Amino acid sequence: MRVFVPGDSAAVSIGANDVAAAITRIDPSLTIVRNGSRGALWLEVLVEVETANGRIAYGPVMPADVQSLFDADFLNGGAHPLARGKTDEIPWLASQERITFARVGIIDPLSLEEYGQHGGLVGLRNALKSTSEIIINEVTESGLRGRGGAGFPAGIKWKTVAQTTSDQKYICCNADEGDSGTFADRMLIEGDPFTLIEGMTIAGIAVGATEGIVYLRSEYPYAISILQKAIELARVFGWLGTSVLGSTHAFDIQIRIGAGSYVCGEETAMLESIEGKRGVVRAKPPLPAIEGLFGQPTVINNVLTLSTVPMVLAQGADAYKARGVGRSLGTQVFQLGGNIARGGIVEKAFGITLNELLETYGGGTLSGNPFRAVQIGGPLGAYFSTEQLETSMDYESLIAAGGMLGHGGLVVFDDIVDLAVQAKFAMEFCAIESCGKCTPCRIGSTRGAETIDLIIQGVKVEENKKLLLDLCEVMTDGSLCAMGGLTPMPVKSAMVNFPSDFLGAAR
Amino acid sequence: MKYSPWSQDAARVLLATLRDEKGPVLMALQLMQKEFGYVNPECVPLIANYFNKSRADVHGVLTFYHDLRTTPPGEHQISLCVAEACQAVGARDLEKKVKAKFPDETADSYCFGNCALGPAVMVDGKLIGRATLAKIEEARR
Structure with missing residues (x-):
């Protein structure tokens, strides 16, 4: 009998390993599958039992709850205060449109058999029967855009490299x-690493590349180990290597x-970092698609972009672009974090409103205090206020509202936040993380933090606000990359949307 | 965490495993730190000679990346996430407490991808969600 206890590092961070160990201690005959997380991180540790009626969920389970689960006969779906019914019918999950995350949390991340049973490798097999031109055309037609944040059409980038x-x-x-x-990249890699490998393989076949490299951050040790194991399994399977699934194509990943x-x-x-150098930004042009890694033509895509490609090739461009709004087609893997009651992964078609994400899915703040601000798109993204909750979540609408989608976080x-302090942090973060190549970012960020500090202290507030806006303009227009160029976004949005936090001593 | 004592000979053996890698300098420094717990300054000329780079190249890489350290670590390492999502759930208050209690072991970090279960802290390589001082003390044991 199989019991699912996520091995996802978020689940492990609140006790999933201890829960799994406690279950095994009581009944060593059970098979514990360490699946990825379903994405409902507010229900973690989400334990699932495979029954004749489908998978039944219990959560959030702490190690101390395990004995009572056995007492309630959870192995047969018994009633318990933590019982959530059938996992697939939990409204928070059932109402989502899982495409990129279709298999995450459902399959054993390292089982190629289950991967195949759940639609894996269909896209790659279609690609192998196809031509470079047709694959690239399919990706272009799907409307798939770069999910890392820039939103550049994936097919057009591939075409440049292919040509x-x-x-x-x-x-x-x-x-x-x-x-x-x-945290979507992490959860996808930890929960369904073969999808990323499949997307990269398809990209390699499409543009004529034989080497793939995943640049994975050191802060994600579990993702590193899962992906490494998946790559090794794919090699043994005859997928990665000199002949991809018996074809004339070679492809491998490091x-x-x-x-x-x-x-x-x-x-x-x-690219500089992969080449083993200081991570200093390069000027563009040349575009990486023409002169990228080691001076060679290089496709650079985010995890989610590449992981969506297999579905596009399996089900066709039309199926993907049937969802979404305007030029934002398909689905976005939104990530709800911070002070939120029901955080996690929400994959929905573009065009859902901010309010639906925060209220229907998020369920308000974790603290129970009134909601005050939401930063969309990472540390370089804008702070939105309660007056902007009807904003449609798509690339164009967010830009029109003075923000950006970024990577969808x-x-x-809650109402304890001080947006002047957050604005100052944005500048400080830029000062810490700037590569140092261009002046507006390297020096502007430090001067920006100092200026916001003066505003907070109430020193010449109006003058300093003017100075800060001027500095923001220089950083936006004069920086080489998005680090310095977008740091003004959280700063200016905080000033515009939360003016009462920038009144200096008068606050 | 257990590390090998620093030894130039052991370092050379490890560097040989990277002989065929393209762009090996950062990998070499990471490998040194993984084995010895830190990058001994003697690694700089060693790596430079081994891969035919200048010492300035290697020094430049060594000083660019936050992960790399040039002094041996203490018995415990606590990395506190102080980025926005964790700030939203009290990371700054936690930071004060942890730094007061373990001033020599604690370093700032930016995001472990555990943003729905913050504050996130990594103690000796183990990720802790909804972190409290008590949970950190427990993990240190």
């Missing part, structure tokens, strides 16, 4: 998920581990 001639091309997966409030630098999530800094704050 550039070279003996060696690379597929680089950006798994340097450094934005606070984002992991490079980050070293705690936020700016290395910027694509050119990431939402960080919620």
Whole structure:
């Protein structure tokens, strides 16, 4: 009999290993599957039992609850205060549109058999029967855009690499998920690593690349070990290596581990870091698609972008673009974090409102205090107020509202937050993480933090606010990459949307 | 955590495993730290010579990355996430308490991807969600 206890590091961080050990202690005959997390992190540790009626969920389970679960006959779906019914019918999960995250939490992450049973490898097999042109056309037609934050159409990037001639091309997966409030890349790798491998393999076949590299951050040790094991299994299976699933295509993947630098999530800094150098941003052009890793044509895509490709190839572009709004097609894996009652992964079609995400799914703040601000899109994203809750969550609407989607993370704050302090932190973070190449970012960030400090202390408030806005303009227009160029976004949005926090001593 | 005592000979054996890697300098420094717990300054000329780089190149990489350290770590290492999502659930208050209690072991970090279960803290490589001072003390034992 199988019992599922997530091995996802978020679940483990609140006791999943202890829960699994406690279950085994009481009944050693049970098979414990360490699946990924279903994404309802507020229900973790979510224990599931496989019954004739489907999987029955119990959560959040702490180690101390395990004996009472046995007493309630949970193995046969017995009643218990933590019982949640059938997992697939939990409204929070059932109402989502899981495409990229279709298998996460459901399968054993390292079982190729289960991967195949749940639709895995269909996209790759279709790609192998196809031509480069048709694959790229399918990806372009699907409307899939870069999920790392820039939102660049994936198919167009691939086409550039495919059309550039070279003996060696690379597929680089950006798994340097450094934005606070984002964890989808980690959860996908920990819960369904073969999907990423499949997406990278398809990309390699499409553009003529034989080497893939995943740049994975050191802060994610469990993701590193799962992905490494998955790569090894895929090699043994005859998927990665000199002949992909018996075809004439060769493709293999290697992991490079980050070293705690936020700016290395910027694509050119990431290339420098993979080359073993300081993570200093490169000027563009040349585009990485033409001169990327080691000077060779390189596809750089985020984990979620690459992991969505197998579904596009399996079900077709039309099925993917049937969801979404305007030029934001398909689904977005939103991540609810910070001070939120029901945090986790919400994958929905673009166009859901901010309010639906925060209220229907998020259930308000964790503290129970009134909600005051939400930062969307990571540390370089804007702070939105309660007056903007009807904003449609898609690339264009968020830009129009003075923000950006980024990697899809939402960080919620209750009414204790001081947005002047948050604005100052944005500048301080930029000062700590700047690669130092360009002046507006390297020096502007320090001067910005000092200026906000003066505003907080009430020193020449109006003058300093003017100075700060001027500095923000210089950073936005004069920085080489998004680090310095977007740090003004949280700062300015805080000033515009929360003016009462910038009144100095008068607050 | 257990590390090997620093030894140039052991370091050379490890570097040989990276002989065929493209762009090996950062990997080499990470490998040194994994084995010895830190990057001994003697590694700089060693890696430079081994991979035909200048000492300035290696020093530059060593000083760029937050993860890399040039002094041996203490018995315990506590990394506190102080990024926005954890700030929203009290990371700053926790930071004060932890730094007061374990001033020599505690370092700031930015995001472990546990943003729905913050504050997040890593103690000796083990991730702790909804962290409290008590949970950190427990994990240190």
